Each structure stands twice: as structure tokens, then as C-alpha cells.
Amino acid sequence: MTSSAIVVVAATSALMLAQGLSNPDGIELSGSWAARNFTDAIGNMPGGGPRPVDYMGIPLNDTGRAWSLIYSQSQVSMPERICDYYAPTYIAIGPMGLRIWPESEMLTGSTTAWIIGGWADFVPITIWMDGRPHPSKYAAHEKSGFTTGVWEDDVLVTYTTHMEAGAIRRNGVPSSDQATMTARFSRHDDVLTITARIDDPIYLTEPYYLTRSFRLARAPLNPATHPCTVTNEGVEAERVPHYYPGQNPFLDELTKLYGIPQEAVLGGAETALPEFRKKIKDQYVRPSRCVSVPASTCGGPGTYPPID
Amino acid sequence: MDCPVRRSHGRAFSIGAAGLVIALAMQGEGRGQDRGNQPPPSVRAAAPFDPTGYWSSLITQNWRLRMVPPAKGDYIGIPISAAGKKAADAWDQAKDEAAGNQCKAYGAPGLMNLPTHLHITWQDDNTLRVDTDYGTQTRVLHFGNWTPPQPRKRSWQGNSVAVWASRRGGRGGAPSARYLRIATTELLSGYLRKNGVPYGDSASLLEYVDLFQEPNGAAIIVWTAVVDDPVNLEAPYIISSQFKKQPDASGWDPTPCSAGW
Numbered sequence: 001m002t003s004s005a006i007v008v009v010a011a012t013s014a015l016m017l018a019q020g021l022s023n024p025d026g027i028e029l030s031g032s033w034a035a036r037n038f039t040d041a042i043g044n045m046p047g048g049g050p051r052p053v054d055y056m057g058i059p060l061n062d063t064g065r066a067w068s069l070i071y072s073q074s075q076v077s078m079p080e081r082i083c084d085y086y087a088p089t090y091i092a093i094g095p096m097g098l099r100i101w102p103e104s105e106m107l108t109g110s111t112t113a114w115i116i117g118g119w120a121d122f123v124p125i126t127i128w129m130d131g132r133p134h135p136s137k138y139a140a141h142e143k144s145g146f147t148t149g150v151w152e153d154d155v156l157v158t159y160t161t162h163m164e165a166g167a168i169r170r171n172g173v174p175s176s177d178q179a180t181m182t183a184r185f186s187r188h189d190d191v192l193t194i195t196a197r198i199d200d201p202i203y204l205t206e207p208y209y210l211t212r213s214f215r216l217a218r219a220p221l222n223p224a225t226h227p228c229t230v231t232n233e234g235v236e237a238e239r240v241p242h243y244y245p246g247q248n249p250f251l252d253e254l255t256k257l258y259g260i261p262q263e264a265v266l267g268g269a270e271t272a273l274p275e276f277r278k279k280i281k282d283q284y285v286r287p288s289r290c291v292s293v294p295a296s297t298c299g300g301p302g303t304y305p306p307i308d
Numbered sequence: 309m310d311c312p313v314r315r316s317h318g319r320a321f322s323i324g325a326a327g328l329v330i331a332l333a334m335q336g337e338g339r340g341q342d343r344g345n346q347p348p349p350s351v352r353a354a355a356p357f358d359p360t361g362y363w364s365s366l367i368t369q370n371w372r373l374r375m376v377p378p379a380k381g382d383y384i385g386i387p388i389s390a391a392g393k394k395a396a397d398a399w400d401q402a403k404d405e406a407a408g409n410q411c412k413a414y415g416a417p418g419l420m421n422l423p424t425h426l427h428i429t430w431q432d433d434n435t436l437r438v439d440t441d442y443g444t445q446t447r448v449l450h451f452g453n454w455t456p457p458q459p460r461k462r463s464w465q466g467n468s469v470a471v472w473a474s475r476r477g478g479r480g481g482a483p484s485a486r487y488l489r490i491a492t493t494e495l496l497s498g499y500l501r502k503n504g505v506p507y508g509d510s511a512s513l514l515e516y517v518d519l520f521q522e523p524n525g526a527a528i529i530v531w532t533a534v535v536d537d538p539v540n541l542e543a544p545y546i547i548s549s550q551f552k553k554q555p556d557a558s559g560w561d562p563t564p565c566s567a568g569w
Contacts, residue, residue, distance in 0.1 A: 027475050036546040040369035041385025056371035153356070153485035154475040155518070186530070187475055188487060188516035193532045193548050195520065209366050211530055211548040258372050258379070272366050274423040274442065275559060277375060281569065290381035299383035301390045306543040 025111055026151035029185060032221040033192050033214035034307040035097040040212065044095040045297065048073060049170030052250035055267030056260070058173055064203030065266055069248045071172030074241035077233035085123045087166025088145045089175055091183065092196035092210040094122060099221045114149060114156070117221070120228070127158050134161050141177050156185040168198055168208060173267075176202035190216040205269050219308040259285035350433035351451040356472055356486040357519040359436070363426040363529055363551035364559055375423050377502040377569060386505050392540030399504025404567045411565035414443035415464040415498035417513050417535045420549045422502075425559050426529075436470060436488075443565045449490055456494065462509060466495040473516075488517035500535065500545065502567075511537035527553040 037044035042054070052073055055065065075081060086094065099117040103126075104110065111129050118124040127149040134146055145163035149156050160181040168175045179200035186193045192214040197207045235241060243249070254265045261283040270276050290298035367375050370385055380399060388396065404412060414422070424442030431437040436449040449470040456467040473489035474481045492513040500507055516532045532548040535541070 027481075036544075038385045038387070038545055038547045039549075042370055042372070045384070054371075056375070057366075057368035154481055155485075155520075184518075184520055184530075186487070186516075186518050188473070188489070188532065191516065191532060191534060191546060193516070193518070193530060195518075195528070195530050195548075195550065197522075197528075209368055209528065209550050209552075211369070211532075211550055213532060213546045213548050215544075215546065254372070258376075260372060260376065264371075264375075271371070271375075272368050273559075274365050274367070274425060275561075277423060280376070284376050286377055286568070287379040290379045290383075297384060298381055299386060299388065301388060301393055301542060303384070304387035304543055306387075 026156060027154045027187055029100050029114060029156060029187060029192070030102060031100065032217045032219065033098045033100065034217040034221070035095060036213045036215055036304075036307075037095055038213070038304070040093070040210065041299070043093055043169055044212075051253055051257075052171050053248060053265060054171060054254055055169070055173055056264050057272040058169065058267040059204050059206045059208055059269035059272065060173065060267045061203060061205045064174060064200075065268075066245065067203065068171075068173045069251070070242050070245060071174070072241035072243055073171060074235055075172070077235045078240065079230050079232075079235070079237045082230050082233065083228035084121075085143045086121055087143065087163045087175060087179075088125050088147065088160050089163070089166055089168055089179070089181055089196070089198060090122045091116065091125070091194065092181070092198070092212060093168060093170060094119070096122065097217070097221045098192075098214060125160075127156070134159075145181075154187075158183045158185070168200075174203055175200050178202055192216070215307055217307050257287070257291055259287055351472070352430050352433045354472060354483065356484050357521075359428045359488070359517070359519055359529065360430065361428060362554040362557050362560060363428065364554050365423050365425070366528075366550045366552050367423050368550075373501060374421060380503050382501075382503055383505060386500055387541050387543040387545055388505060389540055389542045392506055392537075395506045395540065396504045399499075399506075401504075401567045410567045411443060411445070411464055411498075413499040413502040413567070414440075414445050414565050415495060415507075416447060416466050416468070416492050417495065417498065417507050417511060417533065417545075418500045419443070419445055419447070419465075420515075420531045420533060421547055425554070425561070426551055427557070427560060441560050441562045444562045449488075460494050462494045462496045464496055464498060466492040466513070468492040488515075490515040490517070506540050507535060507537045508539050510539065511535055529553075 042050050055068060091098065096119040101115050102111040103113040103115060105112050113129055114127040116125040123144045125144055125147055127147045129149050132148065134148065139162060141162045141164045143164055145160045147158050147160040149158040163177060163179060165177045166175045167173060175198065179198060182197045184195045186195065194212045196210045199207050252262065254260045255262055261280045264271050264280055372378060373382065373385060381397065383393065383396065404410060419440060422442050424440040427439040429437050431448065434451045438447040438449065445465060447465045447468060449468045451470050454469060468490050470488060470490045472486040474486055495509060495511055495513065497509045498507060499505055514534045518530045520528045529551040530548055531551065535545040
């Protein structure tokens with residue numbers, strides 16, 4: 001009787017598979033996904049990232065803008081912060097590739113979590129798939145935040161809460177500890193596109209959408225973080241580099257280098273919309289040549305080698 | 309001891325086989341009924357999501373490379389090859405304008421990454437039409453067994469063949485889990501960016517389109533393009549663009565192609 005049942009179930013399962021009925025476990029995401037940083041080449045730029053005052057396209061409110069303008073990128077050289085980690089929003093704004101693997105329940109093989117490996121400045125993220133609830137709003141916030149996931153039509157949809165304050169652009173545009181991130185991991189062939197929606201009632205007027213694309217690599221990425229060593233990067237202990245309100249020396253840098261009007265540089269929701277071009281058409285002055293300093297920020301052959 | 313076991317296995321196999329035969333027969337019957345009584349659903353009816361309506365670009369990334377025409381020589385974000393760079397370094401806006409080539413940066417490989425509104429409609433049950441107000445371009449996405457008219461002609465938007473594709477390969481997965489996959493050929497050579505970064509007429513374009521519904525009723529289209537051009541690019545150029553659903557046509561503002569703005 002038991003054997004009969006097994007065979008009938010097997011036959012039925014084979015038929016279900018033949019008919020293409022959905023698998024509750026979604027699709028395969030395991031592997032090393034090499035970053036293809038073309039969509040946000042400026043934000044993902046290795047090294048220092050984007051220019052200090054470049055808030056274009058971000059739906060900042062006045063508080064977020066003011067906080068951004070007092071930030072100095074030398075803060076990452078503070079001895080207390082050299083070995084600090086970015087918040088999980090970094091998967092949407094950082095330059096690194098992703099190594100992803102499942103954690104499975106021993107007996108059933110079902111996926112209890114997906115893990116996104118860490119990087120030099122990014123702690124691993126665990127995406128819980130077992131239906132557990134998010135912690136209480138009074139629970140401690142961690143560098144890794146708390147992330148759960150569900151499959152929606154073969155797209156992994158994750159929701160992250162309990163993050164520490166961090167950044168949504170690597171030039172110091174802030175995210176608060178009340179920010180949340182909804183991310184969609186959408187695989188097409190060997191291309192993975194992550195669409196992130198960041199909500200932040202403290203610094204944003206509306207959701208901030210970002211995308212990044214990755215290509216499946218044969219050569220494994222190494223998710224292990226190397227031990228970080230605090231060295232002297234020129235900022236003495238207990239000093240927090242910053243600018244006083246109204247004194248950020250980079251306020252007009254993009255205007256000088258790229259001819260972009262300041263009302264665009266300072267961001268806001270309207271700067272992300274096509275209609276905004278009308279407002280700046282008569283103010284924009286196209287530079288005759290790329291004048292990025294250093295010149296490597298103009299790109300060129302060898303900047304984005306093929307992946308293995 | 310052996311006999312009952314063998315008998316049990318044999319009976320189990322018989323029951324299983326019978327079940328499988330019945331199930332397959334039912335499946336076949338279903339197919340027969342589909343063929344006999346109802347025509348297969350049109351591509352439009354089988355769409356896993358409704359892409360029609362007005363959509364607006366959300367330019368939250370690479371702003372200075374997309375919202376305004378970037379400087380000559382600004383290649384950041386494109387895996388440009390030495391040959392591509394040589395061509396881009398020789399780009400001359402005035403020459404394009406004099407030759408009537410203002411639309412060279414509005415071809416399909418770069419179009420969706422520009423600051424535009426989309427108007428998406430079904431041209432017929434097997435053809436999806438995508439209009440842009442930026443440059444007033446039209447992309448026509450053909451489903452089914454469409455073949456381009458002969459003789460084949462190159463154009464800025466090329467010839468596009470679309471399918472509702474499964475993320476599991478083949479026809480696996482639930483119909484609702486499909487996405488729009490577009491392969492475009494017969495492209496005229498053009499620019500990936502409005503500063504003369506070229507793609508050649510041998511470039512291939514493959515696109516993946518997802519539509520995500522938000523809990524508050526908003527909808528986002530994410531349009532991922534893979535441009536391969538072994539002459540002008542060192543690696544495939546993979547770029548994604550996002551569009552937010554608009555309630556109406558109030559933002560729609562057709563403008564002609566421009567080489568300079």
C-alpha cells in the first residue's frame with residue numbers, strides 16, 4: 001500500500017512537472033554573480049565612489065539634503081570607522097559581485113534561507129525563507145538588518161528591516177535606522193537583475209528605486225572578508241570630519257566640471273523625472289570634453305573586462 | 309517471503325502505471341478539447357502581466373550620463389573597446405546634424421535608458437507597440453511566428469521578436485511567472501549614449517522586461533538590455549532601466565530627435 005502510494009505520487013509528480021506546475025521553492029539563484037556596473041557606473045565607481053555632492057535622482061527631503069551636505073567622505077578614514085560595515089542597502093549601491101547560496105533543512109531539503117556572502121565592507125545577509133516574523137520594532141538593529149523572503153512568480157522578493165543608519169549613495173546620502181528595503185531578485189538566463197526599493201520616512205519624500213545587474217560567473221567570487229586592520233589614514237581618533245551648514249566646499253563641483261545646474265545637483269524627487277529636463281535646459285552647459293579628475297573616471301578600454 | 313514483496317511491487321507498479329495512463333489520457337483529452345472547441349489563447353490573452361498604459365522613466369542612477377547629453381569622451385559605464393573609443397573620439401555632433409542623423413542615439417540598444425515616457429499598447433493580438441515621447445520613436449514587438457518582411461531593412465529600432473519566457477527554461481513554471489523577452493536584429497548602427505559611443509550594425513540586442521506590482525497599487529517596469537557588439541565593446545553591455553506607471557497621459561510630450569539635447 002505504501003509502495004503503491006509512492007508510485008502514484010511519483011507518477012503524479014512527474015505529470016505535474018511535465019505540465020510545468022509551479023515549484024514552491026522558486027528558481028535557482030546559487031552561484032557567483034559578477035557585478036556588471038553599467039547601470040549605476042557613477043554610484044558604483046570603485047574607490048571613493050561618486051563625487052561628494054551628487055544627489056541627482058534621489059527623492060531627498062530637506063532633512064536628508066542637510067544631513068548629506070554636512071557629511072565629509074573623510075569619515076570613512078576615522079579609526080573608529082575604517083573597519084565599519086555598510087548597511088544591507090549596500091547590495092544596491094556597492095560595486096561588489098554577489099555570491100549566493102541556500103541553507104537547507106536537513107531532512108526535507110527545503111530552503112530555510114538564502115545567504116548573500118559578505119565583502120570587505122559588507123556583512124553577510126541572511127534571507128529567511130521559513131516564514132519567521134520580523135522582530136519587534138523595539139528589537140536591536142544590526143549591521144546585517146533582518147531580512148525575510150518569499151517567491152512571487154519565480155522572483156525572490158526580500159524585505160529588510162532593523163538596519164542601522166547607513167547610506168543610500170556612497171557619498172554620504174544617509175539612510176536612517178527606520179529605513180526598509182524591498183528587493184526583487186529577478187533572474188533571466190544568466191543575468192540577474194536586482195531591483196531595490198528603499199523607503200525612509202526620515203530622509204526621503206518617496207520610495208527610492210535602484211537596479212543592479214549581474215552575470216553568472218564560472219570563476220567563484222570569494223565572499224570571505226579579509227581581516228580589517230585599522231591604520232592611520234590621516235584622521236585622528238575621536239574627530240568626526242564634517243562641514244558646517246553652508247560650508248560644503250564641493251557644492252558647486254558638478255556645476256564646474258559638468259555644467260549641471262545646482263538645483264539638479266541637490267536632488268529631490270522631481271530630478272528623477274523626464275520633465276525635469278525642461279527646467280534645466282537653458283542652464284545646462286555641455287562640456288566640450290570629459291574633464292573628470294582623475295582621468296580614469298571618464299572610463300575607456302580596460303575599465304570593464306569580460307568576466308570568466 | 310520474496311513472493312509477497314514481488315507481488316506487492318507488481319501491484320504497486322500496476323496501480324501507478326494505471327494512474328499515469330489515466331492522467332496522461334486526461335491530459336491528452338484536455339488538449340484535444342482545447343484544440344477542438346477553443347482556439348489557443350492569443351498572445352495578448354496569455355500575457356502574464358498588463359504592460360499597457362503610460363510609464364515614466366525614473367532616472368535615479370547615472371543621472372549626468374542620461375538626463376543631459378554628456379561630454380565627448382565620457383565613457384564611464386560602457387565597456388568600450390579600443391575600436392569603439394577611436395570612433396567615439398571622432399564623433400562630431402555637427403556632422404550628425406548636417407547628415408540628418410539626429411536619431412542615431414535613439415536606436416533600440418540605447419533608447420530605453422534615455423529620459424522618456426513610454427506609451428505601451430497592443431497593436432493587435434500578437435503585436436505589442438512601445439512608443440517613446442523622447443525622440444518620438446516606435447518599437448514594434450512581434451510575437452508568434454512573425455518573420456520580417458523581405459527584403460530585410462535595417463532601422464534604428466530593428467526587427468523585434470518577443471516571447472513570454474519562463475525563468476525555468478523551456479515552458480516550465482507557472483504562466484504568471486513569465487517575463488517579456490525580446491530579441492532584436494537588423495539594427496542600423498547608432499550610439500549607446502548621446503556622445504557618440506557607437507554600436508555597429510552587427511550588434512545584437514536581447515532584452516528582459518519585468519513588471520512588478522507594489523502593495524499600494526503602483527507598478528514598476530524594469531527593462532534590462534544586453535547589447536553585444538564584438539567590435540565596439542569589450543564585453544556585453546548589460547543595463548537596466550526602470551519605469552513607473554502613470555495614471556494618465558498628462559506627462560506625454562513628444563519631442564523630435566536631437567543630437568545636442
